[in-house]
Amino acid sequence: MSTILVQVIVGGLLLGAIYALFSSGLTLVWGMMNIVNFAHGDFVMLGMYVAFVVYTMLGAGPLLGAPLATLALATLGVIVYFGLIRSIMKGPMLAQILGTFGLALLLRYSVFWWFGANFLSLPENIVGGTFDIGGLRIQASRLLAGVVALAVTLGLHLLLTRTSLGSKMLAVAEDSTAAQLMGIRPDTMQAIAWAIAAGATGLAGALIATFFYIVPTVGETLGIVAFVTVSLGGFGSVPGALVAGLLIGVIESLSAYLIGAVYKDMVVYSLFLGFLWFRPQGLMGKS
Amino acid sequence: MRRLLWPSVLLALVAAYPLLFSTPFQQRLGALVLLYAIAASAWNIVGGYAGQVSVGHVVFFGCGAYAAMGAYAHFALSPLVGIPVGIVVSVAIAALVGVPTLRLSGHYFSMATIAVAELVRLIVANTDYLGAGVGLSGPTVPRNVFDLSFISALPYFYLFLMVLAITLGITWWMTNSRMGFYLRAIKDSERAARSLGAPASRTKLYAFMLSAGLTSVAGALYAILFGFVDPESGLGILISVKILIMAALGGAGLLFGPLVGAAILVPLEEISNNLLGGKGAGLTFVLYGAIIVLIARFQPGGILTLINRVWARRNAGKPDIEAVKGAAHAP
Numbered sequence: 111m112s113t114i115l116v117q118v119i120v121g122g123l124l125l126g127a128i129y130a131l132f133s134s135g136l137t138l139v140w141g142m143m144n145i146v147n148f149a150h151g152d153f154v155m156l157g158m159y160v161a162f163v164v165y166t167m168l169g170a171g172p173l174l175g176a177p178l179a180t181l182a183l184a185t186l187g188v189i190v191y192f193g194l195i196r197s198i199m200k201g202p203m204l205a206q207i208l209g210t211f212g213l214a215l216l217l218r219y220s221v222f223w224w225f226g227a228n229f230l231s232l233p234e235n236i237v238g239g240t241f242d243i244g245g246l247r248i249q250a251s252r253l254l255a256g257v258v259a260l261a262v263t264l265g266l267h268l269l270l271t272r273t274s275l276g277s278k279m280l281a282v283a284e285d286s287t288a289a290q291l292m293g294i295r296p297d298t299m300q301a302i303a304w305a306i307a308a309g310a311t312g313l314a315g316a317l318i319a320t321f322f323y324i325v326p327t328v329g330e331t332l333g334i335v336a337f338v339t340v341s342l343g344g345f346g347s348v349p350g351a352l353v354a355g356l357l358i359g360v361i362e363s364l365s366a367y368l369i370g371a372v373y374k375d376m377v378v379y380s381l382f383l384g385f386l387w388f389r390p391q392g393l394m395g396k397s
Numbered sequence: 398m399r400r401l402l403w404p405s406v407l408l409a410l411v412a413a414y415p416l417l418f419s420t421p422f423q424q425r426l427g428a429l430v431l432l433y434a435i436a437a438s439a440w441n442i443v444g445g446y447a448g449q450v451s452v453g454h455v456v457f458f459g460c461g462a463y464a465a466m467g468a469y470a471h472f473a474l475s476p477l478v479g480i481p482v483g484i485v486v487s488v489a490i491a492a493l494v495g496v497p498t499l500r501l502s503g504h505y506f507s508m509a510t511i512a513v514a515e516l517v518r519l520i521v522a523n524t525d526y527l528g529a530g531v532g533l534s535g536p537t538v539p540r541n542v543f544d545l546s547f548i549s550a551l552p553y554f555y556l557f558l559m560v561l562a563i564t565l566g567i568t569w570w571m572t573n574s575r576m577g578f579y580l581r582a583i584k585d586s587e588r589a590a591r592s593l594g595a596p597a598s599r600t601k602l603y604a605f606m607l608s609a610g611l612t613s614v615a616g617a618l619y620a621i622l623f624g625f626v627d628p629e630s631g632l633g634i635l636i637s638v639k640i641l642i643m644a645a646l647g648g649a650g651l652l653f654g655p656l657v658g659a660a661i662l663v664p665l666e667e668i669s670n671n672l673l674g675g676k677g678a679g680l681t682f683v684l685y686g687a688i689i690v691l692i693a694r695f696q697p698g699g700i701l702t703l704i705n706r707v708w709a710r711r712n713a714g715k716p717d718i719e720a721v722k723g724a725a726h727a728p
Contacts, residue, residue, distance in 0.1 A: 146504040198693055203503045205697035207450040212689025215682055223679035337508040372523055379516040386509055387497040
């Protein structure tokens with residue numbers, strides 16, 4: 111394989127790790143509460159803007175921007191859960207989808223109104239330089255973002271499977287009434303799930319902002335990427351989201367390199383529709 | 398005959414509107430209200446009656462708009478000729494998306510509709526035959542009456558009123574047919590309906606295809622009114638948003654809900670665009686987002702359901718739960 115192809119694939123994997131990170135938030139909420147957050151991509155967009163504001167106001171890079179974005183979005187997640195989700199999750203399907211879809215619009219156009227429709231970006235050298243590993247040239251910002259995203263996604267998986275908090279959350283997901291009888295508060299667990307899911311988008315947003323364009327409507331594209339990732343990985347599965355995210359990152363990079371950058375989103379969306387036809391339970395799901 | 402009384406009064410009032418409010422701006426506003434009411438009523442068939450929330454309905458709207466303009470731009474035919482083409486393509490897309498997703502939980506359907514709308518927008522924006530980023534234009538100077546290019550908004554108003562009446566007639570007919578009974582059963586409990594032998598997936602698919610075809614007619618009329626279509630005005634996600642919010646605000650699953658929603662929101666948007674100028678576009682959608690969230694949170698049935706509830710309470714002198722529940726299904 112030529113070096114350039116390897117470089118494209120590595121770039122795809124690093125981007126895919128970030129896709130995996132924010133998609134695991136979506137899959138967590140979906141698996142636990144059977145609710146799809148249509149504002150998920152816009153949460154990522156908010157994370158990007160938090161990182162941008164931290165840079166322009168404080169002059170600080172992702173070292174400060176990433177934790178702040180995580181914290182800000184986690185807080186937003188809890189507010190959204192108690193203010194909106196808790197009441198619509200018992201309601202009709204129409205209310206569930208309208209609720210989060212309306213939230214997406216509200217966030218997207220508030221940012222649009224405040225910051226305008228211009229493409230913003232962080233300075234390229236905010237995470238310095240480019241590495242040269244065995245002939246592969248990799249931007250430090252992408253490498254850092256990809257590695258952190260991968261580590262946090264794996265950490266999230268460990269949190270859900272290896273800790274008592276994770277067990278409690280899974281118990282609520284399995285049967286919320288039974289969990290309540292065991293002394294677990296579903297409300298608290300679900301609020302924590304929203305904090306984790308939204309926090310993951312905040313972190314992903316701050317990471318991706320170091321090398322991605324920042325624009326209010328970016329959430330729409332990223333939201334669909336999250337849908338594709340989750341439906342590919344099987345709903346509720348963080349490892350599934352990880353594999354699917356990496357795969358989609360690579361597919362996107364390869365199609366941008368092989369057929370042209372305008373076509374990369376088309377390829378991913380078509381893939382999604384194709385998957386709904388042939389394997390709606392995802393790659394790893396049981397039929 | 399009493400049940401026909403209110404619809405007839407409403408129709409008479411709407412028909413008299415352009416005579417009472419006769420400035421060009423008011424007539425054009427009226428035509429726009431009716432146009433969006435057609436699209437939102439068409440959405441209502443799948444979103445309200447079948448309970449499947451399509452968030453990518455603009456794809457059908459765009460099919461109609463592009464077919465109408467394409468008929469003129471490429472074949473020098475009347476835009477009207479494009480309408481059947483738009484309907485056929487829309488129904489085909491609806492089947493393609495509906496067959497796999499309507500068997501699954503409603504979330505998949507919503508996600509698939511948003512993805513297919515974006516996919517089609519990207520494809521059209523990169524296809525030179527369809528005008529790519531610039532779009533297609535209709536006749537600027539009408540050759541004959543079938544070009545439907547008028548200076549006054551009055552002919553459009555009555556044309557749209559006619560199409561709206563047909564759309565509502567089809568909806569009304571559907572709710573009283575076997576399909577309407579199936580849809581009501583499925584919406585109450587899909588599992589129960591299936592176990593009693595209602596063909597749930599197929600019924601939802603038919604509703605989706607019917608809705609898609611009617612939406613494409615609305616799209617064609619939109620392009621005819623404005624004389625052009627481009628990827629943003631014909632296939633942008635914000636058109637989906639407008640269609641959806643009008644139906645939901647007025648009352649999803651109620652015959653006149655979308656018309657009420659359009660009559661509130663179209664003037665609101667015009668006013669906010671006029672008052673706020675360029676900045677208005679962003680703020681209008683902030684407002685739309687807030688309205689959608691509030692409807693979902695507090696009044697998923699929309700304004701008409703609220704009015705019906707108050708009405709039922711007044712008539713009965715006490716809160717009447719059954720009347721309220723029944724109201725959601727009454728035509």
